[in-house]
Amino acid sequence: MTGPQDYASETGAFPAVRLAAPEPSWAIEADVAVVGSGVAGLTAALRCATAGLRVVIVTKALLDAGSTRWAQGGIAAALGEGDSPEQHLADTLVAGAGLCDGTAVRLLVEDGPDAVRRLIDTGAVFDTEPATGRIELTREGGHHRRRIAHAGGDATGAEISRALVAAVQEVRASGTPGGGSIETVEHALVLDLLKDAAGHTAGVSLHVMGEGQHDGVGAVHAPAVVLATGGMGQVFSATTNPAVSTGDGVALALRAGAEVSDLEFVQFHPTVLYLGPGAEGQQPLISEAVRGEGAHLVDADGVRFMVGRHELAELAPRDIVAKGITRRCQEQGVEHMYLDARHFGARMWAERFPTILAACRAHGIDPVTEPIPVAPAAHYASGGVRTDLAGRTTVPGLYACGEVACTGVHGANRLASNSLLEGLVFAERIADSVVDAAASADRPGPPVTGGRELPLPPAETRRAVQRVMTRGAGVLRSAESLAAAAAELAALDPAGSAAARPVKPAEPGTETWEAANLRLVAAVLVAAARRRAETRGCHWREDHPDSDDARWRRHLVVTLDPGDPRALTVRTTDGTGFPPVAAPEALAAEDAADHPAQPAAEPEETP
Numbered sequence: 001m002t003g004p005q006d007y008a009s010e011t012g013a014f015p016a017v018r019l020a021a022p023e024p025s026w027a028i029e030a031d032v033a034v035v036g037s038g039v040a041g042l043t044a045a046l047r048c049a050t051a052g053l054r055v056v057i058v059t060k061a062l063l064d065a066g067s068t069r070w071a072q073g074g075i076a077a078a079l080g081e082g083d084s085p086e087q088h089l090a091d092t093l094v095a096g097a098g099l100c101d102g103t104a105v106r107l108l109v110e111d112g113p114d115a116v117r118r119l120i121d122t123g124a125v126f127d128t129e130p131a132t133g134r135i136e137l138t139r140e141g142g143h144h145r146r147r148i149a150h151a152g153g154d155a156t157g158a159e160i161s162r163a164l165v166a167a168v169q170e171v172r173a174s175g176t177p178g179g180g181s182i183e184t185v186e187h188a189l190v191l192d193l194l195k196d197a198a199g200h201t202a203g204v205s206l207h208v209m210g211e212g213q214h215d216g217v218g219a220v221h222a223p224a225v226v227l228a229t230g231g232m233g234q235v236f237s238a239t240t241n242p243a244v245s246t247g248d249g250v251a252l253a254l255r256a257g258a259e260v261s262d263l264e265f266v267q268f269h270p271t272v273l274y275l276g277p278g279a280e281g282q283q284p285l286i287s288e289a290v291r292g293e294g295a296h297l298v299d300a301d302g303v304r305f306m307v308g309r310h311e312l313a314e315l316a317p318r319d320i321v322a323k324g325i326t327r328r329c330q331e332q333g334v335e336h337m338y339l340d341a342r343h344f345g346a347r348m349w350a351e352r353f354p355t356i357l358a359a360c361r362a363h364g365i366d367p368v369t370e371p372i373p374v375a376p377a378a379h380y381a382s383g384g385v386r387t388d389l390a391g392r393t394t395v396p397g398l399y400a401c402g403e404v405a406c407t408g409v410h411g412a413n414r415l416a417s418n419s420l421l422e423g424l425v426f427a428e429r430i431a432d433s434v435v436d437a438a439a440s441a442d443r444p445g446p447p448v449t450g451g452r453e454l455p456l457p458p459a460e461t462r463r464a465v466q467r468v469m470t471r472g473a474g475v476l477r478s479a480e481s482l483a484a485a486a487a488e489l490a491a492l493d494p495a496g497s498a499a500a501r502p503v504k505p506a507e508p509g510t511e512t513w514e515a516a517n518l519r520l521v522a523a524v525l526v527a528a529a530r531r532r533a534e535t536r537g538c539h540w541r542e543d544h545p546d547s548d549d550a551r552w553r554r555h556l557v558v559t560l561d562p563g564d565p566r567a568l569t570v571r572t573t574d575g576t577g578f579p580p581v582a583a584p585e586a587l588a589a590e591d592a593a594d595h596p597a598q599p600a601a602e603p604e605e606t607p
């Protein structure tokens with residue numbers, strides 16, 4: 001299948017379920033609210049403004065503080081001599097382990113080279129070959145060719161972010177010739193989607209941090225909302241993601257009634273600087289480009305253990321390398337392996353990988369003279385809010401792009417450096433679709449207020465979720481570990497069993513809203529991972545070590561049950577394409593275990 005769907009016909013008004021929060025005390029009017037300021041959000045915002053729309057960008061920290069700026073390796077596109085979109089497509093499909101949507105991947109790889117050229121026109125400066133002036137390309141895992149454009153050596157995301165933020169600041173200051181504008185709201189945590197009485201998107205509620213519980217809660221009223229909130233790596237104890245990556249977009253979309261898909265496919269980056277068994281929060285990434293330039297993975301005895309495990313050895317797709325490291329650690333009873341790139345020499349380290357060199361040295365390791373201790377850590381959510389090829393979710397007026405979205409491009413495992421490209425290509429498609437809708441649609445009615453408020457867990461829930469997920473749903477999973485994780489997450493749900501409910505629901509605030517989002521997305525991830533009784537891509541089940549195409553070459557699509565937001569509905573698609581056509585299949589047995597029969601949760605309705 002895949003072709004743009006009219007999702008508006010699939011979803012009617014959804015009974016409002018929202019985070020406990022004060023009603024918005026102020027509002028900004030706009031044509032489109034873009035939530036997030038990475039490559040996807042800023043690209044969508046610029047293109048909408050260029051077409052004459054009034055855009056408001058809501059971002060959780062500063063405009064340049066999202067995940068994009070941490071991207072090291074680069075952006076993949078078939079720009080090199082002898083390369084072609086067809087070869088890029090083939091590598092992407094192999095990495096995706098049978099679950100990529102072929103049409104979405106084709107759009108990505110065919111539009112990719114021009115999208116990179118448009119990014120250059122916007123002001124991004126990539127590294128070039130001194131002799132020819134052509135863009136310098138490197139290799140990363142799963143790519144059979146040199147195809148990764150980079151900037152500042154290993155600071156690609158920072159350069160892309162710099163260029164896009166500069167372009168946005170220009171529009172903020174002077175507007176666009178077509179009458180468009182961009183306003184920004186920084187340090188703002190998005191709370192929930194607003195809808196009108198017909199169930200159409202009418203904007204978002206948000207909280208400007210530091211502005212107090214009541215004055216800080218406001219809204220952007222807009223008929224289109226683009227979620228570009230990035231990932232959810234903070235559900236695990238150790239991740240390459242920044243502290244702001246708490247799954248806010250996926251959680252918002254679930255509460256709004258949208259479908260999410262493929263959440264079980266969390267990519268663990270194989271080479272993250274190992275800082276000790278108790279390391280928590282954002283960890284320094286050692287880009288795959290270091291292996292692309294010839295670094296070797298070795299065990300404690302100096303043996304290159306990836307050789308012979310895959311034809312590409314250290315440059316096998318990321319899931320295979322992460323599994324190879326985990327297995328070797330188990331065999332040797334150790335916590336990490338080593339990445340050896342001493343042979344690069346001091347000059348190459350300083351010129352090609354200055355960011356990584358500085359990060360290693362800051363932690364007392366000198367890669368010029370010693371191997372770098374590395375271990376896998378949570379890196380990228382291959383799944384997310386399900387969209388069609390125009391970026392539309394199953395809720396009318398709600399769009400998603402970048403890591404928060406599941407466009408079908410990544411399947412069961414994202415190919416290295418495809419994410420910046422996906423953010424670019426699909427953000428442009430979304431902008432076109434928002435602009436078309438703006439020309440034809442009536443504005444939505446006023447947002448419906450009230451609705452069922454979900455009680456908030458205490459702030460400490462964040463650490464508890466991270467520990468549960470790291471123990472039970474990390475690189476290696478089993479039915480047992482996932483069942484334990486599901487039960488522990490249910491016990492952390494303040495809307496769950498009376499025994500688990502805190503004496504007093506926690507007060508609304510940034511930490512408790514984030515904790516609620518993390519707990520919800522973790523529960524969905526675990527529900528999908530329990531259901532998928534096979535090993536595929538970055539979902540590795542100890543108790544089901546093989547892939548099972550007959551049963552599982554399909555997607556798992558999860559929604560919150562509108563009648564009982566404690567329960568999740570999981571259904572499967574009839575094949576690799578979207579959208580799902582199989583009948584909804586409730587998780588009855590597992591839900592009964594996770595949520596022992598209770599009288600309905602106490603009414604949390606607000607007037």
Ligand code: SIN
Nearest residue numbers: 072073287288416417
């Ligand atoms: C890396 O540089 O290894 C990360 C690139 C990516 O996640 O695509």
